[in-house]
Amino acid sequence: MASQSQSQTQSIASPKLSGYQTDGFFDELVDEKTVARPDAELLIDRINKLPAEELLRRQKAIERALYQMGITFTVYSDAAGTEKIMPFDIVPRIVSTMLWHHIEAGLKQRIKALNLFLGDIYNEQQIVKDGVIPSDLIESASTFLPQCVGLKPPRNVWCHVTGTDLVRDNTGAVYVLEDNLRCPSGVSYVLQNRHVMKKNFPQVFSASRVRPVRDYPARLYQMLRGMAREDINDPTVAVLTPGVFNSAYYEHSYLAQQMGVELVEGRDLVVEKDVVYMRTTDGLQRVDVLYRRVDDIFLDPEVFRPDSMLGVKGLMSAYRAGNVALANAPGTGIADDKVVYAFVPDMIRYYLNEEAILANVPTYVCSRAEDRKYVLAHLDELVVKAANESGGYGILIGPHATQKERAEFAEKISENPRNFVAQPTLQLSRMPTLADGKMEGRHVDLRPYILCNSEDDVWVMPGGLTRVALRKGSLVVNSSQGGGSKDTWVVADPGQSVAIDELS
Amino acid sequence: MLSRVAESIYWMSRQVERAENLARFLEITLGIVLDQPENLVDPWEPLVQVTGDNEWFAKKYGEANAQNVVQFLAFDTEYHSSMLTSLRCARENAKSVREGLSSEAFLQINEFYHFVNDSVAETITDPTAEFFDIVRQHALFWSGVLDSTMAHDTGWHFANLGRLIERADKTSRILDVKYFNLLPRVDDVGTAVDDLQWSALLLAISGFETYRREHHLMDIEKVVHFFLFHRTFPRSILSCVAGADASLDAIEEVSKSGSAGAAKKQMAALRHRMSSTNVKEVLAGGMHQFIDNLQQELNQIGSSLNHDYFNISTTT
Numbered sequence: 111m112a113s114q115s116q117s118q119t120q121s122i123a124s125p126k127l128s129g130y131q132t133d134g135f136f137d138e139l140v141d142e143k144t145v146a147r148p149d150a151e152l153l154i155d156r157i158n159k160l161p162a163e164e165l166l167r168r169q170k171a172i173e174r175a176l177y178q179m180g181i182t183f184t185v186y187s188d189a190a191g192t193e194k195i196m197p198f199d200i201v202p203r204i205v206s207t208m209l210w211h212h213i214e215a216g217l218k219q220r221i222k223a224l225n226l227f228l229g230d231i232y233n234e235q236q237i238v239k240d241g242v243i244p245s246d247l248i249e250s251a252s253t254f255l256p257q258c259v260g261l262k263p264p265r266n267v268w269c270h271v272t273g274t275d276l277v278r279d280n281t282g283a284v285y286v287l288e289d290n291l292r293c294p295s296g297v298s299y300v301l302q303n304r305h306v307m308k309k310n311f312p313q314v315f316s317a318s319r320v321r322p323v324r325d326y327p328a329r330l331y332q333m334l335r336g337m338a339r340e341d342i343n344d345p346t347v348a349v350l351t352p353g354v355f356n357s358a359y360y361e362h363s364y365l366a367q368q369m370g371v372e373l374v375e376g377r378d379l380v381v382e383k384d385v386v387y388m389r390t391t392d393g394l395q396r397v398d399v400l401y402r403r404v405d406d407i408f409l410d411p412e413v414f415r416p417d418s419m420l421g422v423k424g425l426m427s428a429y430r431a432g433n434v435a436l437a438n439a440p441g442t443g444i445a446d447d448k449v450v451y452a453f454v455p456d457m458i459r460y461y462l463n464e465e466a467i468l469a470n471v472p473t474y475v476c477s478r479a480e481d482r483k484y485v486l487a488h489l490d491e492l493v494v495k496a497a498n499e500s501g502g503y504g505i506l507i508g509p510h511a512t513q514k515e516r517a518e519f520a521e522k523i524s525e526n527p528r529n530f531v532a533q534p535t536l537q538l539s540r541m542p543t544l545a546d547g548k549m550e551g552r553h554v555d556l557r558p559y560i561l562c563n564s565e566d567d568v569w570v571m572p573g574g575l576t577r578v579a580l581r582k583g584s585l586v587v588n589s590s591q592g593g594g595s596k597d598t599w600v601v602a603d604p605g606q607s608v609a610i611d612e613l614s
Numbered sequence: 615m616l617s618r619v620a621e622s623i624y625w626m627s628r629q630v631e632r633a634e635n636l637a638r639f640l641e642i643t644l645g646i647v648l649d650q651p652e653n654l655v656d657p658w659e660p661l662v663q664v665t666g667d668n669e670w671f672a673k674k675y676g677e678a679n680a681q682n683v684v685q686f687l688a689f690d691t692e693y694h695s696s697m698l699t700s701l702r703c704a705r706e707n708a709k710s711v712r713e714g715l716s717s718e719a720f721l722q723i724n725e726f727y728h729f730v731n732d733s734v735a736e737t738i739t740d741p742t743a744e745f746f747d748i749v750r751q752h753a754l755f756w757s758g759v760l761d762s763t764m765a766h767d768t769g770w771h772f773a774n775l776g777r778l779i780e781r782a783d784k785t786s787r788i789l790d791v792k793y794f795n796l797l798p799r800v801d802d803v804g805t806a807v808d809d810l811q812w813s814a815l816l817l818a819i820s821g822f823e824t825y826r827r828e829h830h831l832m833d834i835e836k837v838v839h840f841f842l843f844h845r846t847f848p849r850s851i852l853s854c855v856a857g858a859d860a861s862l863d864a865i866e867e868v869s870k871s872g873s874a875g876a877a878k879k880q881m882a883a884l885r886h887r888m889s890s891t892n893v894k895e896v897l898a899g900g901m902h903q904f905i906d907n908l909q910q911e912l913n914q915i916g917s918s919l920n921h922d923y924f925n926i927s928t929t930t
Contacts, residue, residue, distance in 0.1 A: 180712075
């Protein structure tokens with residue numbers, strides 16, 4: 111033992127992960143010679159010093175804590191009583207100050223353009239008239255809601271809460287994979303992951319100058335409160351959830367709890383004379399702002415799906431009358447349609463007269479004849495995505511697919527080209543991840559969360575949800591498809607507040 | 615507070631209390647089996663009878679032996695009021711109102727449920743009083759956590775209400791089953807009784823030490839009085855009713871309706887009657903009858919709560 115620690119003391123200057131291989135992939139924590147990147151030195155050093163069993167023990171302790179906190183999803187049915195936590199990996203991702211500045215600026219720019227696009231597309235549709243976006247693309251989009259035409263949300267903000275998925279390729283360049291503008295989930299994992307990591311790695315955490323994420327619920331509440339009609343002094347804010355069977359229910363309840371507001375279901379609400387009320391033990395009480403986590407088409411059975419049991423009759427009419435504010439505004443789904451996504455760089459150019467700071471992944475739009483031709487001929491190298499699916503469904507990963515699967519997708523694409531886009535398979539960046547007791551590289555992505563108060567007041571959470579594909583070689587990070595998560599440490603600029611200062 | 619949340623908190627609390635009391639039933643019965651000479655009385659059959667679901671039991675299990683009754687009351691997930699079913703429902707309710715609870719409260723109910731759920735297999739084959747003792751400790755933790763980590767506001771008062779209504783009901787059932795079990799004929803009142811058995815009865819409501827301190831010797835009248843009318847012991851029926859009444863007062867106080875609801879009126883009436891009845895009258899009039907009436911009144915109050923607070927109509 112003594113000689114071992116001797117050799118490690120010498121290696122502090124540029125610690126390596128012994129035995130770890132990058133296999134030619136870009137790695138978030140180490141360079142191609144497995145030497146720690148500057149901001150990761152302390153962490154790698156710490157990992158080297160801890161015996162593998164100790165890391166494993168702490169990982170188990172964290173998993174146990176998450177289980178105790180009931181941060182679980184049910185496997186099969188609850189009658190079987192089997193529950194699992196979302197897999198958690200103990201090795202945090204570290205994002206350098208420089209890289210974060212780039213990401214933050216890019217996301218702010220993107221949200222600005224997306225908000226302008228939404229306001230335009232539900233009103234004048236100038237961007238279509240000017241030929242930047244083909245009109246048939248909008249007309250054929252199932253996410254374009256005619257019921258929202260003419261809406262003008264307060265301060266022209268449509269997407270108050272956004273979760274944008276980012277990936278890095280083999281050169282380390284950052285790409286936007288998709289925008290989630292409807293009810294992006296996962297932020298509760300960010301907060302809980304941080305909570306358990308601080309408990310288990312206090313020293314390395316404090317030395318790493320990690321920026322805090324803990325104020326997210328407070329910022330969210332401030333934003334929601336600010337959305338109420340100006341003549342209301344003390345607005346009532348509530349989180350609207352589809353209910354306990356929704357897979358993100360834990361998050362809805364956690365956010366409501368952290369903000370200290372009511373968590374309501376559709377059946378708790380009633381609209382009378384265009385005013386929204388909740389049923390309380392003292393009778394009806396007015397609600398001014400809803401952070402709705404119910405999808406657009408379930409919001410109001412009078413306007414959208416008549417069979418929806420999750421929504422509230424008359425909600426849209428109350429919204430139009432300005433008596434209730436909704437975050438996000440109904441209709442935002444059109445802007446995260448995977449085909450419309452391909453046009454976001456054009457939007458940024460059109461509305462802001464700027465070039466996109468964060469690039470899109472190059473995207474072939476199958477409704478364009480030449481793109482389609484290329485896609486059909488190169489299915490074995492591309493990732494094909496259905497325009498309107500999420501959670502890793504409706505996806506073909508060409509290089510990993512069988513001949514038969516590719517043939518099936520080719521048929522679907524030819525039948526309904528509007529519904530598909532294709533992208534080259536990126537060599538996603540990897541990170542050291544604890545697998546079977548040792549460190550192995552696994553692919554990761556990153557979903558930062560963005561709060562938009564107004565065009566000029568956009569806040570990006572420093573960090574976000576790092577999802578990791580736990581299966582060896584897998585590129586799929588969705589929790590529904592066997593993915594897990596990691597804590598994300600954004601390194602503070604000199605003078606910036608760090609997470610260790612917060613009360614925990 | 616939201617009607618749905620109030621209702622869920624109320625039921626969550628009732629269901630945990632129910633689970634706790636079932637553990638108390640079983641723990642004490644397992645103890646009695648060890649203490650009593652063989653074949654004196656059958657301790658298991660009456661446990662089934664007080665549930666009121668004896669037909670259901672007979673159809674599924676047949677004989678009321680230790681193993682069957684433990685399986686039925688503790689772990690049968692097909693039975694709507696078993697310990698495990700109650701805890702599962704309580705946890706589901708807790709999940710649905712998680713934002714209205716303290717983190718510690720959710721943590722405790724979650725642990726409680728997992729402990730019981732994870733113990734099913736081993737405990738069914740070899741039920742021990744120790745297992746039920748741990749269950750009872752979980753429940754005591756839960757009570758403590760609830761009382762010391764949550765503001766005693768409307769939500770807490772609904773939890774307290776659920777807890778105390780359930781507790782009053784179950785205390786009455788413990789007395790009912792054991793009274794008939796231990797003392798089959800009314801002529802036996804006043805005769806010497808088995809010290810151990812009555813001690814067991816008091817242990818079931820954690821009242822043994824308090825009773826000894828006040829009365830020293832076992833005496834049927836005094837034991838019955840302790841169960842029904844003790845003013846300060848937290849599991850006596852009068853004390854439960856008084857506490858529930860106080861919580862209803864607190865709930866009504868913050869409500870804007872101005873006039874007392876049906877539940878409040880019924881609870882106050884029950885409390886009044888309990889305070890002005892004595893144990894001699896109860897024994898003379900038939901204790902089983904008295905307990906039966908009490909349980910019906912508690913049920914009635916439950917229905918009134920539903921009307922007064924949980925199903926607020928849209929046109930108020």
